[in-house]
Amino acid sequence: MAPLLGAGDPQDELPSGSVDEYVDALKSSPRLGSQVVYHRILSGREPEFAQPVRPWPRAVENLLAARSIPALYAHQVHATDLIRAGRHVVVATPTASGKTLVYNLPVLERFLHDPDARALYMFPLKALAQDQLKAFNELTSSWPESARPRAAIYDGDVSDYARRKIRENPPHALLTNPEMLHLALLPYHEKWSTFLAGLSFVVVDEVHTYRGVMGSHMAQVFRRLNRVAARFGASPTFIFCSATVANPGELAQSLTGHDVATITESGAPQGKRHFVFLDPLEGAAHAAIMLLKSALARNLRTIVYCQSRKLTELVSLWAQDKAGPYKDRISAYRAGFLPEERREIEARMTSGELLAVISTSALELGIDIGALDLCILVGYPGTIMSTLQRGGRVGRSLKESAVVLVAQEDALDQYFMRHPEDFFERPPESAVLNPYNEVLLARHLDCAAAELPLTEGEPWLQVPEVRQVAAAMEAEGRLLRSKEGDRILSRRKQPHREVDLRGAGASYRIEALPDGKSVGLVDEHRAFRETHKGAVYLHRGKTYLVKELDLGARTVTVTPARVDYYTRVRGSKNTEILEVYDYGKVWGTRIFRGKLRVTEFVTGYEKRKVKGGTLMTIVPLDLPPMVFETEGVWIEIPTSVQRLAEDQFYHFMGGIHALEHAMIGILPLIVMTDRNDLGGISTPMHPQVGLPAVFVYDAAPGGVGLTRLAFAKAEELMERTLDVVASCPCDLGCPSCVHSPKCGSGNRPIDKAAALFLLGALQDAPPPEIGPQYLPQLPDQKEETSIDGVAVTADIPKAQLRYAVLDVETQLSAQEVGGWHKAKDMRVSCCVVYYSDTDEYVAYREDELPAMFDRLQELDLIIGFNILRFDYAVLGPYAGGLDLHSLPTLDMLQEVRRRLGYRLSLDALGAATLDAQKTADGLQALAWWKEGRLDEIIEYCTKDVELTRDLYLHGREHGYLLFTNKAKQTVRLPVEW
Template sequence: MPPVPEFDSLIPLLGRGAAPEEIRHIRNLPAREAVTSPWPDAIHPDVVQAYALAGVHHPYRHQAEAMTAAGQGHTVVATGTASGKSMAYQAPVLSTIHAGRLIAQASPGVLQHPEEATALYLSPTKALAADQLTALQALSRHLSARVHSYDGDTPQQQRRWIRDHADLVLCNPDMLHTGVLPNHPQWSRFLRRLRYVIVDEAHVYRGVFGSHVANVLRRLRRVAALYGTDPVFIGASATSAAPQDSFSRLIGVNPDAVTAVTRDDSPHGAVTVVLWEPEQSGPEGENGAPTRRSVLAESADMLTDLALKQVRTLAFVGSRRGAEAVAQMAHRQLDEVEPGLAHRVAAYRAGFLPEERRELEEQLRDGRLLGLASTSALELGIDVAGLDAVLVAGWPGTRASFFQQVGRAGRAGQDALAAFIARDDPLDTYLVNHPEAIFDVSVEATIFDPGNPYVLAPHLCAAAAEQPLKPSDLDLFDPAAPGILESLVNAGQLRRRPAGWFWTRSEDPAAMISIRAEGGGPLNIIETDTGQLLGSIGTGQAHQQTHPGAIYVHQGRTYVVEDLDLAHHVVSVTRAHPDYYTQARDVTSVKVIKEERHQTWGPITVHSGQVQVTSQVVSYQRKAIPGNEIIGEEPLELPPTDLFTKSVWFTAPGPVLAAAGVQEADFPGALHAAEHAMIGLLPLLATCDRWDVGGLSTALHADTQLPTIFVHDGHPGGAGFAERGYDMAASWFAATKAAIESCSCESGCPSCVQSPKCGNRNNPLDKAGAIALLAAFLDHAPSPATSDTPTDGVTGR
């Protein structure tokens, strides 16, 4: 084990003594003192008084700077967790609304006073919006501001009143996209007064989701202009690279039109962050490789120990199934040791019914819950003071998310503990052994592409349905818009007239776009015996997670999937008590559609372009709990799916690999192992998770006629991740080689070259061959001074 600093007094809370062997690194994030500032003159005295009644007498310095900037134009506040970003936008918005209402009340009989104002708040999650609603309604009791939530949970009978009377509406991008913009005439009163749009947790809008939201916001700006308004956008974001650039790209304005506030003057308790690598569990896994103890079992043990010590803990888990499993294991262990505590641990995830989510949030706030295993749904700015510990079960995808999650602890000013528990995964293994890659480098840039044709085309249709598109409107959208409009006209989706482009069909195009997942929207999960709606799942996840025979977990209860009806968007499940879980297997092929860029490294070529990925889930395995042994495999007959996306691919002549010591018979195993590890390490360079990307390797690809490794985006049209890999290829290879070499296994394991989603059952794999192959690529890579500045070829340019 690498040397670590002297162990902190909080370490024994994790239940393994004062100096556990699993610890690879300890980093103490120091406490921070507050720096306050006077209230800006532009904030109305009544708003200042409302905050004083809530116990806030002075803003932090960065909050005051943001309030001033918001009065002058578009602003983004990019500071840490619990830094008070909410007040930075709440105060100027409430001040403008309240002042306008007072002026209007002094001029009775005027239908619309020019000083009257409304504002729209956008949140990526309902939980965060509900938390904001509680805070804003408490403030608005002392002000002339009517604050209401408008989302899928809002009763129909309330919606008209909100449209006609609310001053500050809390919404989400989904409801804005399908409920507000297509029905903008009903929102005319609100839109004519629209002064502010708040985009909370703006760093969440990345990848394809970010591309969709960027186009929804452009449509909002266009519709607002129809009613004579040009609202100021205020963004709240976690600390991120170039927040001014990313927020300006999100809302569709020039970077110089956005002011970024990045200095953090808020207080925070000291946090001891532990990097934890579970020990090998003993039994061997697939292909005879040693396995590390499950991150879920390790997290459940810690959650149990912390609950027994009355330590309020939030455990972040990367998947719905994982969050349920951690809560279920902790609940079972507490029931054995101290039954009175078992009910004080629960799971929280997307897919729960609204009333379930609200109740769990309230129980976490008031302390009835000691432990909560959650997906990233609780990562965002929900105000839960008093948390003493946070567990991060597996790398959350980005440094920004990691520090958001860690920052949940210590918000009340107390010293707190956070533990990052590594999965059996190349990236997690690399990070716990290279802490500098977490703590000593800047956070990632937010990657998304508003010009993705698979995203932009349907939004242009939606915009045309809202109001016929004029040539002057195209400046709002990506430069690719004219060409896409032409293709939409040729396809009969739009009709070109001298006045512009018109939507030609009777359907609402917005209702045909799912901004969070490709294909036809979510599927309802129904218990067949009772007819009860348990929750929902995205179409893109259905083949893998809710195929016939799959085990589905909801609030600690297990079900077996009886039927997957894609046509009617229904998954039928039956209550069951299995002693196993299921894992789907698929087969994949990749076809090159168009090479757009390439770099030549001597005999090595790095390519970027468009590909077609064809995948089919062909079977599933039943694996024992808790040993992970395979106890059976069943075939499936599901239809293949085609994905047109972006990819980076690498080609090398056979003699180059042979010269590096990789024999021709070993090409498939070496390429396959390198591909797995590269997919695992790409999140180190791009704001993605390994599940956002896929790959394929072959000793002779039909399109390249060479040994080839593909790494592609998992979203239609691409999400920018593979292109980031292209731009950072040399660094990517170096980190991948280091990760494989640092793993102590002999022939490859889940910590280095095995993949949890491999359709070929991790066979063949050649760890030594992968190291030799990556070394050969690096031998021909550009020098460090130019390694990440690609020299594009002429192909496709």
């Protein structure tokens, strides 16, 4: 058997061969054979067919006959029977099991019965929509053109003209993506009335991708879709298609709130497949290049999956450099490429022009790139589901295929290298999301209220978590109640563009100098870590240096560069426990689940040599902290265990730090995620816990449900963590057990032996006492009452509150003094104050102001409209040593602006709330001053004070004021004073 090619051995090129021969050559290779730790052959499977309960219409049977399909697989029949009966269904079967027919056949049948029926097809990637449009048109190509249902893609690549035509005459099947549903259909539902009134099916392909942050967003998008569809009398059937996950029904139900029938047994055939686990000595990327080169020499069509954009680009560069005559038949592929770049690569792969593609997870989904023979995984993808999904890209034509998992130093990679049988024996992970993530839910409630006013009786608002968030938003002024109080509206016309469905923050555009050409996008959280000033950024084999990260403009400026180093951020973080949701015991300690506030600081970045990873230097950075609230779990380290470790001279901080890393590294065995979706903090003394503690949390604002499952499976988490640390052959700790690639402190201090000791001690410790008395010290939940940052005495009854309402008129205009910022030079013509304790209005001329200042200092509250920025600025020169801003003050204008995000005039509030308006304006008062008509100024000023007082009293009594928004609706503005 010919040996496998080694890098740099072009003279040893092998002739073309089969997959079986390739695997034999790998196992017998002098260079890599000894590094193969496991080989399993998954035997093929014969198809299982079935017949539907109700026969298909003749036209549908003819479609199947035209495609030489005599019968459907059993799972296809089961699913279509349910769909035809109006049931929501999720089909979670392996790649290439015929899921496309599961949704296309019922959709086509409905069109035959009802020409007005419509279907919405949802795909997470534009390329998937292109594939499915082709499949839909091919399926119906034999029907007469006059009877053929129309299908069209509606995404960001469609021209404005074409989009308008689609809206005006919507197709029977509209193929789109989450962003277009969120941004283009739901906000403009009136323009889609024909389509939405006939909406019969919603097809959601690759639904397993809707987990974590994306899933939490989509749970709200689908609920918004149901609201809008109901507005037009439609109640569509949902059809979900998924890769193999542990909880497809639960996932689909969380996304929609519907009961969903689940189908997981596949009747599709499958070819023979090799699984090879390789633990390389010289690094995963180096081994992958050797494997790829040998596959190319055998003419095996290959896909190589890498774990990051950076590694994808590096492997592509190295592979092309060593591929000889195959150099032009290899390409990188990843998210962040421009649409035209991706489609060119897909077309070249489908046509066979490319023999190999090196990709991130962007090609994990069912994009058709032709029949493939070999899948090389550079690192464990993080989940069994993803591994099977990526491996399912090969051998689709029932040919023999192979999947080679090349281990990196990551904890999960090494876990499966030491326990390969566990990969095949354990079930797939659960896909988790949090449909009631408070941060994301608030954004979608805002969007929903802008689409259609929310009403008290609608089902969505009956959910306690939704009601709670909606009430908080109303109190903050983010949602506004109608004058009658029966409808809730958004304060903005279209808040949709501020919601990024694929992240918790906004996207940053990456622009390359000198011409400003776009070279990709990066989300806000990754922008701080990957595109800070000085970072090395890779795109399509080209290296760039980041020149500027503009947080305000959300842009990253890069310039081409050739460097021999890469960058990695450093930082620190702390956490505060805000609420405890649940608690229990695991081994000999207590475990908690709750709400946390995490503050992360990016303090600098490392420059490390590409070869060997040697640290060159550390460069400081000055970036604002990232503060967010999330969900997490934490375990205490009992004092007795800490003393045992310290008595044995273990490095205690290094031990709990290593324990934190090991827990995060192994958690993806339990929940479908990767360590980048998680964060952790270990502290030798947490002030709220009163003990050392190790925290693991969801690394997304609001939390996405990852650590909920960790709490439920705490025993398994601890056992797996102990196994990972104990079975790793290293002496001092490594990336396979206790090192983290994203540790902000550079994995210092880390003590593997201490972590192992602590785990053993926790396992042997006596069961702890549990109960409410052991809860951590939570922050005082009593809200401090403050107005514009000035503390106000909160326990004074309203009836006893001594307040004043103040307004100032001036002698000079802003124009005369050089602008509003020079208000201190405008001089006072008069000041009128209403005193609640005497129920009187007092007018003060310029020379009488000292007496006014003396009295103001005796009161509990000073009220005005723009008082902080204007009235106090004008009065400042007269106040002597008194700092007016130290007085307890309510500025009603600033309170309105804080809640609404924009200003309203006193006149507008008075007209809507009290049907009262100002009697004059500031310009008229200035004219009166020049004419010496001070009495008229005082009368006008008194009326303004009266109007301000009455608005204050109305808000105090009713909890809201009224105003007319841009849509000419009179709505309530909630106030708290």
